[in-house]
Amino acid sequence: MHKPVLVKEVIKFLNPQRNQNFIDATYGFGGHSKELLKYIKPKGKILAFEWDPFLVELNKKNLMQEKNIILKNANFTKIKKIVKELNFTKIKGVIFDLGISSWHLENSKRGFSFNKDEFLDMRINPKEIKITAFEVVNYYSKERLIEILKNYGEEKRAKEIVDAILDKRRFKKIETSKELAEIIMNVCKRKNKIHPATKTFMALRTFINNELENLEEGLKQAFDVLDKNGRIAIITFQGLEDKVVKKVFKELKRKGAKMITKNVVRPSRNEILENPRSRSAKLRVIQKNG
Ligand SMILES: C[S@@+](CC[C@H](N)C(=O)[O-])C[C@H]1O[C@@H](n2cnc3c(N)ncnc32)[C@H](O)[C@@H]1O
Structure with a gap:
């Protein structure tokens, strides 16, 4: 609660x-x-x-x-x-x-949390917002994704993370929050208490929901x-x-x-x-x- x-x-x-x-x-x-x-x-x-x-x-x-x-x-x-x-x-x-x-993080089943294995939706209002995180992660261009991670998440390692996303999605669509979190974990090892995927998830949510x-x-x-x-x-x-x-x-x-x-x-x-x-x-x- x-x-x-x-x-x-x-x-x-x-x-x-x-x-x-x-x-x-x-x-x-x-x-x-x-x-x-x-x-x-x-x-x-x-x-x-x-x-x-x-x-x-x-x-x-x-x-x-x-x-x-x-x-x-x-x-x-x-x-x-x-x-x-x-x-x-x-x-x-x-x-x-x-x-x-x-x-939203615990119960909505919309992929807001990097600790869950849920479809990458991330829309606060799925009836009004058309684009999901799945579409952004799998179909947006490299340049656009880097821009989103930087402008909406202040992610310093945006380029490395996006390169890893692009490497992965060439073979298979990235469908869940867990898959995305794992891709980021492989690029940025955890150095402190903050999960390396925090800023990417924040950026996607902030962007999708305007x-x-x-x-x-x-x-x-x-x-x-x-x-x-x-x-x-x-x-x-x-x-x-x-x-x-x-x-x-x-x-x-x-x-x-x-x-x-x-x-x-x-x-x-x-x-x-x-x-x-x-x-x-x-x-x-x-x-x-x-
Ligand atoms: C941090 S929670 C608020 C918690 C609330 N103060 C309570 O005590 O339960 C923020 C809420 O704002 C809603 N929200 C986010 N963006 C909104 C917007 N643009 N208009 C209205 N509600 C929004 C979210 O769905 C979420 O339920």
Whole structure:
């Protein structure tokens, strides 16, 4: 099951109060939403976005009794559209908790994890995204693959890894996450705790799901729909997400927004011990001008 990260810190900075409205841009299993809900009842509402239709289906039963959470199976790049359609107003805060959930890695069977032997799919929303990791790995040109590994994964050994992929796929299609992880392991021996396939898997997932482009668009829309003095709290897990957040926040500051976190907020030692996935999390908070 997915453990939400930096929950106490998000609550502290978003400071939810009775009857206020919030947006959860990345619902997952609703860890952050459920905590926010405790403070905003009885009349406050959370408009939640979750792009993965299977995850929305899994959440449906739990949410039947919960009238204060409106869960939409939609990309957070549709925030403005859906806020308008629902006439959802007086939004005091938005939480973004980026990436995928532990459920995606452990249970979705879509090849997100290099520790599993599953078909290389990696689409967060298989109904909306047409291209799978299988197609990228097996049919994209050498140059394009190197570019993806560098630009979406900051993989320094992109060329060597892609050469090995091309050597392999000449004889047989690379079908599963395990096959791909093994090809990379043969090129880059494990030197520390980090698996050598980490960056390649990150690059493929980020590229296929258009994650960096979505992030820029979603953040800007979230800021536009916020009430005066409303806040955005955003949790990132990798350097390329950080770059996008810093770039957008810089633009927003020029429009008068105020940084609430002077330095990024990181999980405590205890949280990292209890939930190792949280170790790379960084929280930043920005406030709209009044
Ligand atoms: C780290 S998880 C969020 C976990 C959640 N905070 C919780 O406590 O359960 C990120 C979630 O965002 C979803 N997601 C990723 N990109 C999205 C997008 N562009 N729009 C909406 N949801 C997205 C993923 O499917 C995943 O479930």
